[in-house]
Amino acid sequence: MTAAGRAGLLSAGAVARWPLPVLGDSATAATSLILRSRTLRIGVLSNANSGHNRRRLARLAALAARYPYVMHRATGHGDEVLGALQDFAARGIDVLAINGGDGTIARVLGEVLERRPFAARLPIALLPGGTANMTADRLGVRGGLLRAARRLFVWAGGGDGNCRPLVRPLLRVRFADGRDNAYGMFLGAGAVIQGTEYAHREVHARGLRNNAGLAVAVARTLWGLHRGDPRFVQPVNLTMTIDGYTTVAGQPMATLLVSSLERLFLGINPFWGGGDGPLRSTVLGPAPRRLLRSLPWLLSGRASGAMTEAAGYRSRCGECLELALDGTLNIDGECHEVRRAMGPVVVDVGGRFEFLRL
Numbered sequence: 001m002t003a004a005g006r007a008g009l010l011s012a013g014a015v016a017r018w019p020l021p022v023l024g025d026s027a028t029a030a031t032s033l034i035l036r037s038r039t040l041r042i043g044v045l046s047n048a049n050s051g052h053n054r055r056r057l058a059r060l061a062a063l064a065a066r067y068p069y070v071m072h073r074a075t076g077h078g079d080e081v082l083g084a085l086q087d088f089a090a091r092g093i094d095v096l097a098i099n100g101g102d103g104t105i106a107r108v109l110g111e112v113l114e115r116r117p118f119a120a121r122l123p124i125a126l127l128p129g130g131t132a133n134m135t136a137d138r139l140g141v142r143g144g145l146l147r148a149a150r151r152l153f154v155w156a157g158g159g160d161g162n163c164r165p166l167v168r169p170l171l172r173v174r175f176a177d178g179r180d181n182a183y184g185m186f187l188g189a190g191a192v193i194q195g196t197e198y199a200h201r202e203v204h205a206r207g208l209r210n211n212a213g214l215a216v217a218v219a220r221t222l223w224g225l226h227r228g229d230p231r232f233v234q235p236v237n238l239t240m241t242i243d244g245y246t247t248v249a250g251q252p253m254a255t256l257l258v259s260s261l262e263r264l265f266l267g268i269n270p271f272w273g274g275g276d277g278p279l280r281s282t283v284l285g286p287a288p289r290r291l292l293r294s295l296p297w298l299l300s301g302r303a304s305g306a307m308t309e310a311a312g313y314r315s316r317c318g319e320c321l322e323l324a325l326d327g328t329l330n331i332d333g334e335c336h337e338v339r340r341a342m343g344p345v346v347v348d349v350g351g352r353f354e355f356l357r358l
């Protein structure tokens with residue numbers, strides 16, 4: 001069997017089964033992983049301030065200390081990320097584990113792409129140390145934080161566990177005013193911003209920070225959209241081009257979603273549009289017709305007959321999006337103010353990573 005052929009379900013010990021559905025790219029790093037029979041060295045970078053880490057970091061650090069091939073670094077600020085990555089590179093890690101939420105993953109992978117601390121692109125393991133953990137839920141090691149960490153460490157030592165590498169692109173967001181690029185798996189505007197504010201104000205404040213809290217916030221936002229509630233519907237004029245074609249020409253929109261993930265939190269897939277390219281986008285007008293009746297389709301990657309552009313529904317895939325609007329973009333939980341006058345915001349693929357799904 002060729003090396004590429006062995007890149008199937010794989011264990012660190014070198015036993016692998018074929019076939020492997022690697023989406024969008026070749027599994028180069030995973031292939032080289034399975035050719036090794038030794039224990040894998042893991043560098044775990046934890047965000048000390050993200051959701052679950054605030055309570056569980058000490059236990060995670062104690063767990064990591066039990067495995068001699070695991071190096072653990074906790075950072076208290078994003079500015080410390082590059083130093084930690086350079087330290088891992090100097091120690092020759094085989095796998096980079098990121099323990100934090102969506103914002104941490106975006107920050108760390110963005111630094112990997114922009115500053116290139118590693119000579120080669122390493123496989124990534126995600127541990128759900130954040131609050132919503134949307135990306136880790138889709139691409140990371142399964143289970144709660146400590147269980148997932150133990151599973152990763154045992155697997156890396158050659159123990160039990162099957163690993164399915166998934167290749168996914170990271171969005172790169174470039175601003176025309178020269179500020180630093182942003183990275184992430186998800187970009188939202190319009191009702192996403194109002195829904196997030198609602199979640200912080202009404203849901204998190206009541207202690208509901210997990211998927212149940214997310215479900216409440218999403219349901220409330222959709223209800224607000226259905227009712228035209230101004231707390232959730234604050235139309236913004238949007239111009240959007242996808243791969244050079246203008247798909248929205250200065251029209252009011254209530255919601256913009258862009259992602260490189262196949263599903264978002266709670267498994268929802270609000271992208272049904274065709275077109276080539278890994279960036280999936282959806283735009284909802286200020287009063288999408290028959291919204292409640294369309295939800296089963298809208299949330300599962302399909303379009304009902306009612307979901308036409310004239311009725312306020314647009315969805316399309318592409319390689320490169322240009323956005324012009326006055327408002328706020330939420331990129332994996334980080335908010336960025338943008339103005340039309342600055343020039344368009346360009347969203348494309350910053351790079352692809354291989355995520356170890358265990």
Ligand SMILES: Nc1ncnc2c1ncn2[C@@H]1O[C@H](COP(=O)(O)OP(=O)(O)OP(=O)(O)O)[C@@H](O)[C@H]1O
Pocket residue numbers: 046047048049050051052075076077078081100101102103104105107108129130131132133134332333334
């Ligand atoms: N490595 C890091 N160390 C410390 N702080 C970081 C690091 N990476 C990002 N940050 C900052 O920490 C904040 C919170 O991170 P993150 O979004 O990962 O946690 P969360 O909000 O609890 O989780 P989620 O995004 O899954 O809801 C972000 O504002 C981010 O800028």
